[in-house]
Amino acid sequence: MASCDGCQLTLLDCEDELLALGEAVDIVHFPEASSALRPQGRFDLTLVEGSISTPEQLEEIRHIRAVSHALVVIGACATSGGVQALRNFADHEQFMRVVYATPSYVSSLADSTPISAHVPVDFELRGCPIDKAQLLEVITASVVGRKPGIPNEAVCMECKRRGVVCVMVARGQTCLGPVTHAGCGALCPAYDRGCYGCFGPRESANTGSLATWELGRGRSKADMVRAFRLITGAAPAFEHESKRHEP
């Protein structure tokens, strides 16, 4: 669907495990790896990346759902609409006129939306891009029949387990870690940078309290709009928060 194809590359990036993967499952359609035509039939597990951005994609995802036993959507685009969902906050016609010479050739929906907005999904694997170990875990879980061991927690938990010194507390930076779904292993805080929220809001994301705290220590409302409106800015909790701080 609409994406940069980067999440598919994560699968190719599993160099060491690719052989074992090939033994454990029969990969029948993988556009980034092979140009073989999509076979007809039914599939045990379908991984889909990208958001629903055009009428054709909407049609296609319904078909994919119908022929897949398990549908796992991967990446920020597929789970929240992705960075291209920034257009949801603006006039999309106007964007098209600015970007394309002949906008009438482009067929595009007004909003870029996650797959789950259109069809039921079995699992949403977050991230921009997704984490390779987590992807293997989702595939393993489906092969052996366990619940994917993807913890439903804040980035802070990974940050603390890793022994990172909190950048909010010790460096006074804004960090979306407390309201963001874990999965990256607290990559940015480990490099002394606040979390950008690539994995999207976690359950119970108390974005309001985080914003109040940041405003209380001198950040501006514009800073809050920027912080919450980035890679997963169209995910409901983040969208709601950024809108609260719009001028």
Place this chain on the structure above:
Amino acid sequence: MTPPPAHWLERDELGHLLALIRGDGYRLIGPTVDGAAIIYDEIEGVDELPVGWTDEQAPGRYRLRRRDDDAIFGFAVGPHSWKQRLFPAREPLVQIRRDGDDIRFSAARADPPPTAFIGVRACELAAIELQDRVFVRGPFVDHRYAARREACLIIAVNCVEAGELCFCASMGTGPRVGPGYDLCLTELDGGFVVEAETEAGAALVQRLDARAAADAELTARDAGLDSCRQTMGRELDTEGLPGLLFGNLDHPRWTEVAERCLACGNCTQVCPTCFCFDVKDVSLLANAETARERSWDSCFGQDHSTIHGAVFRPAIADRYRQWLTHKFASWTSQFDASGCVGCGRCIAWCPVGIDVTEELSAIRSQDPKPAIELPRPQVWWPREDDPLVPAPARVLEVQPETPDTVTLVIERTTAVREEPGQFNMLSLPAIGDVPISVSGSGEDFVEHTLRGVGRATKALSELRPGQRLGVRGPFGSRWPIELAKDHPLTLIAGGVGLTPLRSAMQQLAANPDDYPAVRLFYGARSAADILYDTELLAWDSLPSCDVSVTVDQASRRWLGNIGFVTRLLRRKELPLDGRYFICGPEVMMRQVLFLLDEAGVPKSHRFVSIERNMKCAAGFCGRCQYGPYFVCKDGPIFRHDHIDFIFGQPGF
């Protein structure tokens, strides 16, 4: 007893002390400056200590600052604690290897190198002692923790300056270092007062160029400790705190703090006494090797309180209340001490500066309801075997019970005979382990009835005779069937809640002389869902037993009672001196207890079986907490009057 003599160590001699310890083969872990904070890390000598550094702390704020002297230990505690060394954030517990139908489980050993902890503060030593209560002084020993604990040498430091967020004096844990150290240093102008508590510590002093401390030096030490005590940045009134908190479970402050709390879990991760962990099977694709690993968990996460997809603490207010009531109240019932040592970490490292001392005093001062009495702690005699390592066991037989339920008859692997009401942890490689109650047992077999609803139970229910699985247990409390010797006994079961009662029923039915008056009331969803039908008929035919079954949904072939089990109960006599065992979904148990209230049956005559999320079953992982209890060790069978203040309370 006279205290062991204190010595005086010149400042320059500290390097000598560290070198001696290293020379004895210890790895040194101590405070060191890392970018923005003082953390604990491997060090080689004095140069890496934070000489001339201190910290400024406030709620949600920590900054390093240069001191105007060159004090070595002139700072308060930082984001790390010794917990990371004794109870690492992530570690393997069990290695599992599958070889065809064969499964091997082996304990992951810690094999820790001898390690010296340099600069352990009073509150931190108290925190280590508290974690000892969890990991080595409960019903079982965590062997990985115990091995690391034994391999460590503790060089403690008395605090002569208090931090902005410290309140060890209120918690009774400091600033003077309590027992449990090898050597204790007090940093004064020009050097250290050194006290040894163990032989290892005394031997080190012997080898140092240290003279006996002069009286003036001892006076200076005491003055430093006193001034530290007087200048604590925080204070907490702990008087009657546990009962006060449990008496105020619906205090408005919980919702108020939940508006600010991010449920991020940072407070629990930096807290040196928090011990909750999650356990997961880590394996790759169809590989034969699985590592069963644990990693730090927090009651602020949703998974912590989830079973079968139901979340027991959905709201942030539930989770904050769990954290605070556990730390400052439940701990006292569970481990005979407060779970807080007053280190202030949770205040500094809360990204939005929530201050536990402020929250607690708000509850105390804003119209509190009266305190309640909490249960007294139990004393345990730890068993020596490793409770986390399953034994492989063969499936002897699989009996289908209903379309989605089977009984696995498994070969017995332990000499310990299961009691009715107890449970085993059943496990499959790469899938994980789940608690399943014992539904029956004999000389050389154990029976478990399970419904294949979750992924693990589904995989277990698909096992075939001859295949293997892992079993560990038995765990937990039992039904007190001996009460039926002197009292009429009524067993009330709903759905699969019959399974733990079945093993009780088997013993009761087999000994009619001892148990002359037993009734079983059982409600199933439909006729097709009735478990153990031939056994039910057989029990009913005995003069000592009376069995009544009802189904929720009528069907053409069912000629018996229709309606919930409570409807059946309404038509029966409920003797006041009778004893009642109840097991089923919590809503059903609530309704039954309500009926018994109406009938006037005392709460102390009723026993219920509680189900919560369990990972370790040995009292280590904290997942199964139920107010002041652990379901895995204090339960699953509880007397109603012992839990009535939390039973049915949302959030517990």
